[in-house]
Amino acid sequence: MSGPAVRNDRPMAAALLHVAVVLVFVALQYVLPDYHRAVFSRVLVLAVFAMGYNLAFGYTGLLSLGHAMFFCAGLYGAGMTMSMLGWNVAAGLVAGIVCGAALALVIGLLALRTTGVAFMIVTLMFAQVLYLVILYFNEYTGGDQGFSLRPAARQLGPFDLTDPTTRYFAALALFAAALAVTLAIVRSPRGRVLVAIRENEDRVRMLGYNVFAAKLAAVVLSGALCAAAGATYAILFGYVGATFATIQYSILPLLWVLLGGAATALGPLVGTLFMYYVVDITSNYTTAYLLFVGVALILLVLYFPKGVLGTVRERWLPWLP
Amino acid sequence: MAAVTPLLETRGLSRSFGGLKAVDRVDFTLQPGEIRAIIGPNGAGKTTFVSLVCGRFPPSAGKVIFDGEDITALPAHRRVRKGIAYTFQITSIFSRLTVFDNVALSVQRALLSGGGLATASLKRGAIEALERTGLADRAHETAGNLAYGHQRLLEVAMGLALRPRLLIFDEPTQGLSDGEIEGFVTLVRQIAQDATVLLIEHNMPLVMALAQTITVFERGSILAEGTPSEIRDDRAVQDAYLGASADDD
Amino acid sequence: MAFGPHLLLAVLEGLVSSAVLALTALGLSLVFGVMRIVNVAHGEFFMLGAVFAWWFSTMVAGDPALGFLLALVLAPLVVGAIALVAERLVLRRLNYDPEATIVATIGMLYIFEQLALMFYGPEARAVPAPFDFRITLPWFGYSAYKLAIIAASILVMLATWFVLTRTRIGLVMRATQYDRETAQAFGIPVDRVYAGVFALGAMLAAIAAVLIVPIQQAHYLMGTDPLLLSFIVVIIGGLGSLRGTVVAAVLIGLSDGIIAVFFSPTLAKMLATLFVALVLVFRPQGLFGTTAR
Incomplete structure (x- = not known):
């Protein structure tokens, strides 16, 4: 299930590749038609959600089925402080990330007592609890309907985040930051420990590492990244709703990561982009577009468990981070 | 001898699985700088004993003392950091x-x-x-x-x-060729210059060549302890172990 | 209505949901117990059971009992066959790896749900009950059909229990559950046992669904709640323990019914889910102390 290992280092090549990817996205802003530019803005933010998930699942081997709760912690943490307390964009973003990290800390302390299948079910249930909490306190959260953020609240200094171009660059900035964070973590000695935990937990313990603490740190970081994506989503697109707390939004990052390649830095982006367009195109023809999500999941685990970039790394580019 | 703090000491160390006493009230002392071998028939509790020492699971009773400090309550990763x-x-x-x-x-x-x-x-x-x-x-x-x-x-x-200050090997030469075993012996001698070595081993010639002291386990307890020649001559050990496994390997 | 009769009504309603839940959860528990996999698509077998029940019941005109009986026989068989095919095509090829299986059954969940949407549509449709007289109690009238559901559920569970404990098939299943390798060494066709168990689990969910469609309409999204509730039941009862599953189903079904009468259902679900998650964290062997075998 889990992705391939960290292989030979080619730090320069890896760094150049990632800078190039970001530059390509900068250039795309000037080429893409409006519709696709809007899609890309959304995909970049959701890719950060997947990157957060990848940190726990791909690198550390923690298969969670409840990461929607961390995305929502950011979404509601930013959305509610901004709409109800009148906080500005920067404070809202920080509030969202703090909410996500705090929730991840609590969930991690509880759920990491379990492993394997029990961990999957426990995380799924905690996420479901948060979903029901959002519905139950609909007075504040807007329940199923959700709520919108006023355009006036979505200004950061001189930048108007409701403007499509500014929004695209804001999404890209978040993506670049998340990419830098991911790379810094997974290429550090600490990141090596996370991968080792995925491979053989007992051996890591007998090398003198506190496995529980390392896993907890991974969950908190993962939760914070997902929350950053959620908070940014609220700020850039101005909508906060319970849909994002449903089980489906815990499954999607798993799908994106599996498709793009678990434990690859760019895999989440590849997976998110591809799946977004598959759903986008098929939903023009049928209301049952989730059918393709299901088929993709099964085909992936059966024939393509390493994903796109995982396979590329295995065959051609062993230095790919 | 008495002036030196032992590097490792266990007192009444016990562990049972269900009703079976895998390790039964073992008092064991290891001096710094030693190369010690633990031998004994399969199921004598050797692996369980060293697992208790390094904390892979907790003992049912007894104490583990490392360099004068009671480490019985420490989790495995903390013991590794102690050496x-x-x-x-x-x-x-x-x-x-x-x-x-x-x-x-x-x-x-x-x-x-x-x-x-x-x-x-x-x-x-x-x-x-x-x-x-x-x-x-x-x-x-x-x-x-x-x-x-x-x-x-x-x-x-x-x-x-x-x-580490204490390096525990659990059957390190299992499945190795003769040439590889020779290399291993040299390696252990080198390691022993700055660390204490505790090894569980079945290969008797290797144990005799390498260990300064040998501890013999049987049914969860220490049956005998002494220099290689003392152990070779010990009647009880011959009965329990050496004779039985001579044509085994 | 006074408190007493109100409570009686709540208990009766709770028993009906217990009966259906016990059957569904029994299927999930059986699959988990023997095959050691978590089937996330279990709720969809329930949904398919209901949808096929509607389809079969509309094929015969005249007495509603006839259509219902046809559905009760054919829907579980069709669902069992679908499960069998899914097991052969997907799960066996994954070698029942627990994590890959969960991802794959999530995929199946979407496929079944969306196929139902495409071919059955977004409407909710009821199947007429085979009979509809009401038993008159001093305080209110109560549907005899609902009582029949409870009886039918008990019958099916007894039959399952009999098969598991008193027949050769059951012995083979228990041996496989106890130790897969040893069972294989003794010449038990583990592969076929797994396929059979998976189909049987799906059929139990389908039977439960056929029983419920006369009082709760068939809809392509109806699988989610039974799935979550079955999870709850199986976890509370102890993963893989059949007796625990039945006890927990009655407990959850009753409390769900009773709580729903007095509290907001969202609050009830929220607290129940939280409670179950904490049970799994702190008492993974379930509330009733039986260690999962």
């Missing part, structure tokens, strides 16, 4: 990581305890451990692709790189 390293009986390397990464995990643990983690010293430490075990030129291979003998050596390198 107890354990190499697994079944090769337990990270087979999908590179050889370098495997050893680097140990080196960075040692460096973290020492306070500083610089990339240069990490690299130097890893290369050094690999050179001592003769694996330096394979640093960038995937560990799982190594030959079995090399995988065992990697396991040893991982233990070494922790810079």
Whole structure:
């Protein structure tokens, strides 16, 4: 299930590749038609959600089925402080990330007592609890309907985040930051420990590492990244709703990561982009577009468990981070 | 002798699984700098005993004292940081990581305890451990692709790189060729210059050649303890073990 | 209505949901117990059971009992066959790896749900009950059909229990559950046992669904709630323990019914889910102390 290992280092090549990817996205802003530019803005933010998930699942081997709760912690943490307390964009973003990290800390302390299948079910249930909490306190959260953020609240200094171009660059900035964070973590000695935990937990313990603490740190970081994506989503697109707390939004990052390649830095982006367009195109023809999500999941685990970039790394580019 | 604090001491150490007493009230002392071998028939409780020492599971009763400090309540990873390293009986390397990464995990643990983690010293430490075990030129291979003998050596390198004060080997030469065993003997002698070695071993000639003291386990207790020649001449040991397993291996 | 009769009504309603839940959860528990996998698509077998029940019941005109009986026989068989095919095509090829299986059954969940949407549509449709007289109690009238559901559920569970404990098939299943390798060594066709158990689990969910469609309409999204509730039941009862599953189903079904009468259902679900998650964290062997075998 889990992705391939960290292989030979080619730090320069890896760094150049990632800078190039970001530059390509900068250039795309000037080429893409409006519709696709809007899609890309959304995909970049959701890719950060997947990157957060990848940190726990791909690198550390923690298969969670409840990461929607961390995305929502950011979404509601930013959305509610901004709409109800009148906080500005920067404070809202920080509030969202703090909410996500705090929730991840609590969930991690509880759920990491379990492993394997029990961990999957426990995380799924905690996420479901948060979903029901959002519905139950609909007075504040807007329940199923959700709520919108006023355009006036979505200004950061001189930048108007409701403007499509500014929004695209804001999404890209978040993506670049998340990419830098991911790379810094997974290429550090600490990141090596996370991968080792995925491979053989007992051996890591007998090398003198506190496995529980390392896993907890991974969950908190993962939760914070997902929350950053959620908070940014609220700020850039101005909508906060319970849909994002449903089980489906815990499954999607798993799908994106599996498709793009678990434990690859760019895999989440590849997976998110591809799946977004598959759903986008098929939903023009049928209301049952989730059918393709299901088929993709099964085909992936059966024939393509390493994903796109995982396979590329295995065959051609062993230095790919 | 009495003036030296033993490096490792167990008092009344016991562990039962269900009704079975795998380790039964063992009092054991190990002096710093020793090479000690633990021998005994299968199921005598040797692996359980060393697992209790390094904390892989808790004892049912008794104490483990390391360098004068009671470590019975410490979790395994804290004991490793105190200087107890354990190499697994079944090769337990990270087979999908590179050889370098495997050893680097140990080196960075040692460096973290020492306070500083610089990339240069990490690299130097890893290369050094690999050179001592003769694996330096394979640093960038995937560990799982190594030959079995090399995988065992990697396991040893991982233990070494922790810079332990006590290095426990659980049947290190199982499945190795004669040439590889010879290399292992040399390696252990080197290691013993700055660490204490405790090894569980079935290969009697190797034990006789290497160990200064031998402890014989039977049914969860210590049956005898002494120098190799004392053990060879011990009647009870011959009955319980040596005679029985002479044509075994 | 006074408190007493109100409570009686709540208990009766709770028993009906217990009966259906016990059957569904029994299927999930059986699959988990023997095959050691978590089937996330279990709720969809329930949904398919209901949808096929509607389809079969509309094929015969005249007496509603006839259509219902046809559905009761054919819907579980069709669902069992679908499960069998899914098991052969997907799960066996994954070698029942627990994590890969969960991802794959999530995929199945979407496929079944969306196929139902495409071919059955978004409407909710009821199947007429085979009979509809009401038993008159001093305080209110109560549907005899609902009582029949409870009886039918008990019958099916007894039959399952009989098969598991008193027949050769059951012995083979228990041996496989106890130790897969040893069972294989003794010449038990583990592969076929797994396929059979998976189909049987799906059929139990389908039977439960056929029983419920006369009082709760068939809809392509109806699988979610039974799935979550079955999870709850199986976890509370102890993963893989059949007796625990039945006890927990009655407990959850009753409390769900009773709580729903007095509290907001969202609050009830929220607290129940939280409670179950904490049970799994702190008492993974379930509330009733039986260690999962």
